[in-house]
Amino acid sequence: MNKTTAILSLSLAVVGLGGAMPTFAVDSLRGAAIEAMSTPPAKRKVDVVEGGIERTFEQQPPLIPHKIENYRLNLRQNGCMRCHSKAAAEKENTKPPSANHFVDRDGKELAKLSSRRYFCTQCHMVQIKGEPLVENSFQGLK
Ligand code: HEC
Numbered sequence: 001m002n003k004t005t006a007i008l009s010l011s012l013a014v015v016g017l018g019g020a021m022p023t024f025a026v027d028s029l030r031g032a033a034i035e036a037m038s039t040p041p042a043k044r045k046v047d048v049v050e051g052g053i054e055r056t057f058e059q060q061p062p063l064i065p066h067k068i069e070n071y072r073l074n075l076r077q078n079g080c081m082r083c084h085s086k087a088a089a090e091k092e093n094t095k096p097p098s099a100n101h102f103v104d105r106d107g108k109e110l111a112k113l114s115s116r117r118y119f120c121t122q123c124h125m126v127q128i129k130g131e132p133l134v135e136n137s138f139q140g141l142k
Pocket residue numbers: 049050051052053061062063064065066068071073079080081082083084092093094095120121124
């Protein structure tokens with residue numbers, strides 16, 4: 001799809017006289033009328049990288065070097081902390097989140113994980129062997 005078609009085009013269909021509400025025909029990225037479900041993206045194999053994945057820029061949330069599909073992460077349960085909690089990390093042979101995950105927005109240190117850092121996958125994600133979506137010349141930290 002090129003850029004021109006990607007731009008959401010709004011066309012003014014009717015402009016009523018005498019104060020009637022105008023109606024709009026809206027073209028979505030999938031065309032004017034969405035008749036069929038789009039195809040879900042193909043399942044890709046998650047990279048499992050022993051020893052972790054090197055960071056490519058400072059302050060990067062480290063990438064997740066293992067599969068996560070079996071770990072629940074919702075309001076009731078945080079499956080990640082089963083292994084990544086301070087208590088479990090050593091036994092599970094991994095690291096707990098860094099100290100800033102235990103600080104609230106006012107900078108106060110907390111005994112438990114800050115709610116700001118509860119949903120790990122907001123910042124940390126798994127990787128697949130993919131092609132760059134756009135050509136680019138980014139070079140990571142060496
Ligand atoms: C069954 C235990 C287990 C669970 C559950 C688990 N992890 Fe891990 N995690 C590990 C281990 C072990 C490593 C270290 C892997 C290695 O270095 O080879 C690791 C590594 C990581 C790292 C890389 C840390 C670094 O400094 O490179 C991140 C980030 C991470 N996990 C996030 C998560 C998230 C987010 C979840 C939940 C969706 C999760 N993990 C659930 C065991 C677990």
